[in-house]
Amino acid sequence: MKIAESDLIINPDGSIYHLNLLPEDVAETVITVGDPDRVGEVSKHFDRIEFKKGKREFITHTGFVGQKRITVLSTGIGTDNIDIVLNELDALVNIDFHTREVKTNLTSLNIIRIGTSGAVQPDVPMGTILASSFGLGMDALMNYYIHELAGDERSLLDEVKTHFAHLKNIHPYLTSANDVLLNTIGKDMEKGITVTAPGFYAPQGRQVRAKNAVSNFIGLINSFKSNHNRITNLEMETAGIYALAKVLGHKALSVNAILASRVKLEFSQNPNKIVEQAIKMVLERI
């Protein structure tokens, strides 16, 4: 079936609408970061950079580490941007831009996020590099997609829903990390459920001047427990990446540089050092 010109927008030069990339620009291993300035912090470790492109907050460098071709791309902040990035990355590899039809042989990308995050458990200090075993979305993105849950995801999500049942307007969704990526790139890293929030302030329990509708948000999320699973950290993209990657047949892992301890009320004085450590760990294991 031909995908409509209004649904899959291809620029006059053959690149996809927001990412501004051509199909041949995307490597099978894709690193996503939130901050556009972090793209160069990753690609400075490449042995060779093939090209740099960008549009809006979506900056892309593709290059090589040894023989391995890697694309590093910034998503900007939030799961609304993840909707764009995941759909456009998928279109670049799985839709024929000439016929506008889905290809017969689909490509499954390895998508690894290197992001920053705040910890909600007292024993997860600033400076920790944490791999998200699950992404738990508190945003609305996945209300708009049909997505199926595996057995372990279903039972864990049921427990989450019970725990948060009094928050009437929140419909959480939950997706696991890709097992292979979790056990290779995430090997020996601290692990836990990452909550993806639809904002940085009240949606992550921060109080500045506007009054929060949910009291003791951090206490609410850090008290959730199911067997060995607990919520360890908060950020703004992981759950959307995990859920849409699964819907589209890609493999995803999120690696979090922990910059804040929300229980000790601390924020790192040297965040770049922690991010650099996360970048090096991922590139060594990729």
Ligand SMILES: O=P(O)(O)O[C@H]1O[C@H](CO)[C@@H](O)[C@H]1O
């Ligand atoms: O550092 P990045 O990857 O942007 O990730 C985190 O930082 C931003 C908020 O400061 C949000 O995008 C959050 O998910």
Ligand SMILES: O=c1cc[nH]c(=O)[nH]1
């Ligand atoms: O606390 C934090 C730190 C980084 N990014 C977030 O979204 N939250």
